[in-house]
Amino acid sequence: MTGRRAGLGVAVAALVVWSLAPAVWQVLTALKPDRDITRTPTVYLPDPVTWKHVEALWERKPFGVYLANSAGISGAATLLSLVLAAPAASALGRSPERSRRTILRALVVLTLFPPILLLFPLYEAVRALGGLNRPLALIVPYAALSLPLAIWILERGFGQIPAAVEEAAILDGLGPLSRVVRIQLPLAAPSLVTAAILVFIFSWNEFMLALTFMTRDQAKTVTAGIASVSGSSMFEIPWGQLSAAIVIATLPLVLLVLLFERRIASGLTRGAIKG
Amino acid sequence: MSGTLRGEGLSKVFPGGIRALDDVSFSVSSGRVLTLLGPSGCGKSTLLRIVAGLERATSGSLTLDGEPLDEVPPGRRDVGFVFQNYALYPHLTVGRNLSLALEARKLPRAEIEARVRDAARLLGLADLLGRRPSHLSGGQQQRVALGRALVKRPRLYLMDEPLSNLDALLREEMRGELKSLFGRLHATVLYVTHDQGEALSLSDEILVLREGRVLQTGSPQELYRRPADLFTATFVGSPRMAVLRGRCENGGFAGRGTRLGLPEGLPEEELVVGIRPEDVEVKAEPISGGVRAAVLLREPAGDRLLLTLGVGEESLRALTAPGEWPEDVWIRVPTEALHLFSAATGKRLEPRVR
Numbered sequence: 005m006t007g008r009r010a011g012l013g014v015a016v017a018a019l020v021v022w023s024l025a026p027a028v029w030q031v032l033t034a035l036k037p038d039r040d041i042t043r044t045p046t047v048y049l050p051d052p053v054t055w056k057h058v059e060a061l062w063e064r065k066p067f068g069v070y071l072a073n074s075a076g077i078s079g080a081a082t083l084l085s086l087v088l089a090a091p092a093a094s095a096l097g098r099s100p101e102r103s104r105r106t107i108l109r110a111l112v113v114l115t116l117f118p119p120i121l122l123l124f125p126l127y128e129a130v131r132a133l134g135g136l137n138r139p140l141a142l143i144v145p146y147a148a149l150s151l152p153l154a155i156w157i158l159e160r161g162f163g164q165i166p167a168a169v170e171e172a173a174i175l176d177g178l179g180p181l182s183r184v185v186r187i188q189l190p191l192a193a194p195s196l197v198t199a200a201i202l203v204f205i206f207s208w209n210e211f212m213l214a215l216t217f218m219t220r221d222q223a224k225t226v227t228a229g230i231a232s233v234s235g236s237s238m239f240e241i242p243w244g245q246l247s248a249a250i251v252i253a254t255l256p257l258v259l260l261v262l263l264f265e266r267r268i269a270s271g272l273t274r275g276a277i278k279g
Numbered sequence: 280m281s282g283t284l285r286g287e288g289l290s291k292v293f294p295g296g297i298r299a300l301d302d303v304s305f306s307v308s309s310g311r312v313l314t315l316l317g318p319s320g321c322g323k324s325t326l327l328r329i330v331a332g333l334e335r336a337t338s339g340s341l342t343l344d345g346e347p348l349d350e351v352p353p354g355r356r357d358v359g360f361v362f363q364n365y366a367l368y369p370h371l372t373v374g375r376n377l378s379l380a381l382e383a384r385k386l387p388r389a390e391i392e393a394r395v396r397d398a399a400r401l402l403g404l405a406d407l408l409g410r411r412p413s414h415l416s417g418g419q420q421q422r423v424a425l426g427r428a429l430v431k432r433p434r435l436y437l438m439d440e441p442l443s444n445l446d447a448l449l450r451e452e453m454r455g456e457l458k459s460l461f462g463r464l465h466a467t468v469l470y471v472t473h474d475q476g477e478a479l480s481l482s483d484e485i486l487v488l489r490e491g492r493v494l495q496t497g498s499p500q501e502l503y504r505r506p507a508d509l510f511t512a513t514f515v516g517s518p519r520m521a522v523l524r525g526r527c528e529n530g531g532f533a534g535r536g537t538r539l540g541l542p543e544g545l546p547e548e549e550l551v552v553g554i555r556p557e558d559v560e561v562k563a564e565p566i567s568g569g570v571r572a573a574v575l576l577r578e579p580a581g582d583r584l585l586l587t588l589g590v591g592e593e594s595l596r597a598l599t600a601p602g603e604w605p606e607d608v609w610i611r612v613p614t615e616a617l618h619l620f621s622a623a624t625g626k627r628l629e630p631r632v633r
Contacts, residue, residue, distance in 0.1 A: 166364070166366060168362045168366035169366045169367075169368065171333055171360075171362070171366065172362060172366040172367075172368070172427070173368075173379075174353050175331060175332075175333075175354065175356075175358065175360045176354070176379050176380035176383055177355065177380055177383040178354065178379070178383050179354075182383065186379070190370045191368075191369065191370055
C-alpha cells in the first residue's frame with residue numbers, strides 16, 4: 005500500500021515538473037541579465053535578479069494598453085458568449101431528446117473546423133464594416149467561436165436542475181427568460197463560472213485574429229503585442245523581454261483559475277455522473 | 280375564491296402510443312377535496328399535470344368556474360401545485376421561495392409581505408423565513424412547499440402525493456394538518472395519492488383510477504362499503520379484503536373447499552366473494568351457520584388481533600379481539616356483509632332486493 009502511494013507521489017511529482025518546468029524557465033529567463041540568458045554553460049538562477057526586461061516592456065511598448073485591451077475584449081467576449089449561450093442552453097434542455105442530441109452534436113462538429121478557415125472571410129467582413137482596430141472586431145468572433153463550448157457546459161449544468169424545480173417556476177408564473185435568470189443560472193453557478201473562465205482563457209490567448217485585425221499598436225491585445233516585441237536590431241532576439249511579457253500575460257489567467265479553482269472542478273465533474 | 284373544476288372526456292396518449300388516460304371525466308365543486316387514487320402508473324399524476332397545464336391532454340376539456348382552461352398557460356391558471364419532492368428553490372431563502380410567485384405577478388411589496396407572513400404563521404414557518412431549504416427538516420420543507428401554493432391564494436390546489444416523502448409518524452401528523460387546513464381555507468383540492476388510507480381520511484370524494492380509466496367515483500364511505508368492482512374492493516381498505524373464487528350453486532357459494540350462504544337473486548355463474556376482515560365473526564367454539572377454519576397466523580394490531588385463517592384451500596383474514604385463540608376456530612360472515620363480484624367482468628353484483 006505504501007509502495008503504491010510512493011509510486012503515485014513520484015508520478016505526480018514528475019507530472020508537475022514536466023508541466024511547470026517551461027513556465028518556471030520563462031520566469032527565470034525574465035529575471036536574468038541579458039548576458040546570462042544565452043551563456044554556456046547554462047546559468048540556471050538569475051544572479052543578480054533584474055527587472056530591466058519588465059521595465060522595458062512599458063518603456064518601449066504600451067504593454068499596459070495591451071493588457072487593458074485583452075482584459076476588456078476578453079471580458080466583453082465572455083459576457084456576450086454567456087448571454088447568448090444561456091437562453092440557448094435553456095431551450096435545448098427543454099427540447100425533445102432527439103433534436104437536443106442532434107443540435108449538441110452539430111455544435112461539436114462546428115468546433116472541429118480550424119479557425120484559420122475563417123480568417124480570410126472574416127478579415128474581408130471586418131474590413132468592409134470598418135472594424136479593423138476596433139474591439140468589436142475581436143469580441144464578436146471570440147464570443148461566436150466559444151459559443152459551442154459555453155452552450156455545452158451550460159446545457160450540462162442546467163440539466164442537473166430537477167425538472168420539478170423548473171415546473172414549479174413555470175407554475176409560479178415566471179416566463180422563459182425570467183426562469184433562466186432567476187432559477188437556472190443561480191442553480192447552475194458552477195457551470196456558469198466554468199464556462200466563463202474557459203471562454204475568457206480562450207479569448208485572452210487567441211492570437212491569429214488578434215494579429216490580423218489589430219494593426220495599430222494602441223489596439224493590440226497582449227498576444228499580438230508580444231509578437232511585436234523586438235530587439236534594437238533585427239539580428240537581436242530580446243529573450244528576456246519576451247519571457248517577461250509571456251509571464252505577465254499569463255499571470256492574470258493563473259490568478260483567475262486559482263481563485264475559482266474549486267468551482268471549476270465541480271463544474272467540470274458535474275454531469276459526469278448523470279452521463 | 281375557491282373554484283369549481285370540471286374535466287370532460289380527458290384522454291392522454293404519449294408519443295409511442297402509451298395511453299395514460301382514457302376518457303376521464305370528473306368534477307370538484309368549490310371547497311371540496313377530490314382524491315385521485317390508484318396504483319403507480321394509473322395516470323393520476325398525468326391527470327394532475329394536465330390540470331396544472333404541465334401536460335396537454337390529447338383530447339377532452341377542462342373548465343374552472345365554467346371558463347375553459349385548456350388554452351390558459353400554466354402560469355396563469357390560478358392553481359397552487361404541491362410537488363411530491365417539494366421542488367423548492369434551493370438557492371432562495373424560505374421567504375423568497377414563498378414570495379417568488381407573487382413577485383412574478385408584480386403584486387405590491389406590502390401585499391407580498393402580508394401574504395408571506397400569513398402563510399408562514401399558518402404553517403409555523405415564521406422563524407424559518409431566512410433559512411435555505413437545505414437547512415430544513417423534511418417536514419419543514421413540506422410546509423414550505425405548501426406555503427408556496429398557499430401564498431398565491433389560488434382557486435384550486437393541486438397536490439401530487441405531497442406526503443409520500445415523509446416518514447410514517449410525520450405523515451400522519453401532516454395528514455391531519457392538511458385536512459384542517461383545507462377546511463379552514465375552504466379550498467378546492469385535487470389530491471393525488473396511491474395511499475388508500477390517506478385518500479379515505481382526506482377526501483370528500485375519491486376517484487379510483489386504473490390503467491387510465493375511472494373505475495369508481497364516490498365518497499370514502501361509498502367506496503369502502505360498496506366498491507363497484509373487485510379492484511377497488513381490494514385496493515381500498517386495510518387490512519385488505521379477502522377474495523374467494525368459486526361458483527354460485529343452488530343459492531350458495533361453492534369455493535375451493537368452502538361453502539357459504541349467499542343472498543337470493545344471484546345468477547348461477549362464476550363469482551368472486553370479497554370479505555373484509557372486520558366483518559368476520561370468529562368464535563372458539565362451533566356456531567350455527569359457521570365454518571371451521573385453521574389459524575395460520577396471528578398479527579397483533581394494537582387493540583385488535585389480525586388472524587389469517589385457512590378455510591378449505593382459501594385463506595382470509597379476520598380482525599378479532601386479542602386473546603388466546605385455539606388452532607381451530609369457527610367463523611361466520613353475515614350474508615349482507617359479503618361483497619359479490621362477477622368473475623368474468625370484476626363488476627359488483629347486487630342481489631335483487633328481496
